[in-house]
Amino acid sequence: MAGQLIQVDTETVTSAVPSVILTGINDDSVYMLAITNMDSSNTNSFSYHYPYIRFTESGIPNTTTNYEFAGKLLNSGGAFGNIANTIQDDIQLNLVHVGTGTNQTVQGIYHIYNAYNSSEFTYCTIEGVGISTSSSNNLYGGNGGAVLKQATQVDGVELSWSSSETITSGTFTLYRVV
Amino acid sequence: MSNLRLINETTASSVSSVDVTDVFSADFDIYKISVVGDFTNTNQIINARFINSSGSVVTASNYNYAILSMESGNLFVEDRNQNQNYMRRMVYSHTGVDFGFVLYIFNPYSSSSYSFLLSQGTGAPSGKGTSNKGIAVLKQTASMTGIRFYNVDFTDISVKCYGLRVDS
DSSP, rough: OOOOEEEEEEEEEOOOOEEEEEEEESSSSSEEEEEEEEEEEEETTTEEEEEEEEETTTTEEEOSSEEEEEEEEEEEEEEEEEEEEEEEEETTTSOOEOOOOOOOOOEEEEEEEEEEOOOOOOEEEEEEEEETTTTTTEEEEEEEEEOOOSSSOOEEEEEEHHHHHHEEEEEEEEEEOO | SSSEEEEEEEEEEEEEEEOOOOOTTTTTEEEEEEEEEEEEEEEEEEEEEEETTSSSSOSSSEEEEEEEETTTTEOOOOEEEEESSEEEEEEEEESSSSEEEHHHHHSOOOOOSSSSEEEEEEEEEGGSEEEEEEEEEOOOSSSSSEEEEEEEEEEEEEEEEEOOOOOO
C-alpha cells in the first residue's frame, strides 16, 4: 500500500551531543525526516539560533558550499517574509531562527528526494515550526525547499545548531516512504 | 510493518463540528491527520481546537497561528494572529465543491511541551482553487488527547488519524 513509512534510523537525544547523524538512505525512494522537540544548551530567554541540516556521504557531512534554499517565513505576529540563500555550507532547517528559551523547540517534516542517486542533485522540502525569541514570542515557521547542487550519493543527514551549541533534546527519525 | 499507524477513523454527516477524541497518547509524539469532506456554507473556513485530557475543548486564548492562503486568481492572503482561542483556516472552501487538508501535530500528549501543528489544505471558494500552508501552536504545557474541527455545517467529513511510530 502506497504511503507507508518504514523507519530506517532514529535518535532520541537526552544528554548533550554536538550533532545528530542519521543514515540508512540506500535506495532511490523518497525519504522523510521527522523532528520534534529539538532544543539546545543555550537557555538565554531573549536570544535566538538556527537549526541546520547537512546531507551525509558515507556518514560524513558534506560541508561544501553547494547548498541553496528558499521559502516563505510564516509569522504569527508580523508580515510574512521571503527567505533565500545560495552558496551555503548548510541548510537552515526551518528557514528561520527559533528562540533559545523554554519551549522554544523545533519541529518539522522534511521530504528528501534523489538522495541516493549519484547522478542527481539531492532535494528536500521544508515544513518547520518553532517560536521566536521570548521578547516577541511569535510563532515562526518555514515552508520551502532546498537543494544540494552536487551529483553525489547521499546516505543520510546531520542535524546541528548554529554557534557550536550542543543538542540537548529531541527525537530525530528518518523514514523511507514506500 | 509501516511506522505510519492508523489510530482512528471518524466519519460524520450533517454535523456542525467533529470531535476526534482519545487519539493522542504516550505511544506517539507526531501525528498525521488527513481530512476530506464537504459542507453547506458559502466560502467558509474550517477552524480547529484541541481537546484536553479531561475531554474539554480548549478555548483559552493561548493559540497562535500563521497561514498563507494562495488562490488561483492570484490572491495571496497572510492570515495570522496571536493569543486567540482557536486555530484558524485548516482549509478554505465552498458548498458542494469538497475540501481536503492534512495536519502534522507535534507533542500534543506531552504535559511539558507546547502542541505544534503544521497544516496544508485545498478547496475552491468563489470557484477558485485555493490552497493554504500554515502553522499553529497551543502555548500550554498540558496534555491533549484530541482535536475538534468546526465553523461549518459539514455535509460529510472523514478524518483519519495516524501516529508516526518510532522504534528505538
